Amino acid sequence: MSSTDHATRLSRERILSAALALADRGGLDALSMRRLAQELDVWPMSIYRYFQDKEALLDALGDAAAERIAPPGDRGSWRSQLSRLLGRARAVFATHPAGSRLRLRGGSLTPAAAEIHHAGMGILTRAGFGPEEAERAWAALLSYTAGAAALETDDAGFEYGLERLLDGLEARLS
Amino acid sequence: MSSTDHATRLSRERILSAALALADRGGLDALSMRRLAQELDVWPMSIYRYFQDKEALLDALGDAAAERIAPPGDRGSWRSQLSRLLGRARAVFATHPAGSRLRLRGGSLTPAAAEIHHAGMGILTRAGFGPEEAERAWAALLSYTAGAAALETDDAGFEYGLERLLDGLEARLS
């Protein structure tokens, strides 16, 4: 009676969802093409019809992580908007199974990653930064956030450093 | 005529040096226990007499990276001392084959990592931070540095963000 019984056609979505479930238990290391195929009840090579190789699948998982970071909206000061955005980004970096594969900077951003970038740049330019300095400020904020997630800083520690960085950025506006 | 001919006894040092050479070409992914054993002209299980498992060997490589970060000395202001220390840390994070395995924070620091921590804390407390806030400030600076290395920020970008963070920290001293 379910639409996901054993006969359901394979798809990128179904593969990604199974991959995420696999990585949720046991971490990203537990995700193998063979184990994933077994979980989906297909033979391993079937997955290669939807993803060029494992690297492409991991990239897609990283993009799925980016989709979990919601833009912060217009409420509050530019500082509090950035705090909300980066707080969410940090939570995803730290807790999403593919958080370590999440790329929010670089040449070829996925649509979800580009949206985060756009949101951050919007807040910074509305705050008064020129486009060039806004880009540098965004890189700094993102570096700090990714690093804090990687080093497993606690909430209070993360906020302390973020406030100091925002203080330093705000001083540039006067 | 060399002391490292084929008959030289195996040791942790010799294993680490070969592992580093292997990771230098082809990155950390190219480092396998079997390939490493082949390089050393021993059978794979010999390595397990010196390292419990691959994880322990990678930890030792990370510590070797920490040893490459020299303390900055007493010259200049506390800001410039921190800039030198973190600039070197960033260079090692980014260029050392085991940079991604480098752990400078957490419960059980290796001697080399503890020395870096001690140097950073010394600079911050001499600058006027109390021990508790110095710890938070150090965590923030290290987060930023590790993140900038991971995101492959360029030199100018790294320095821009570091200066902003230092500005925000300096404002806490008055």
Place this chain on the structure above:
DNA sequence: ACCTGAACACCGTTCAAGT
């Protein structure tokens, strides 16, 4: 032309057998 799965060239690590 397409689909299949056997096979290739690897892994990290265990453990039985031999000395």
Place this chain on the structure above:
DNA sequence: ACCTGAACACCGTTCAAGT
């Protein structure tokens, strides 16, 4: 008791053979 290397339980991916 110790050393050895065969073997186990995996990998990601290719490609020959079959339909």
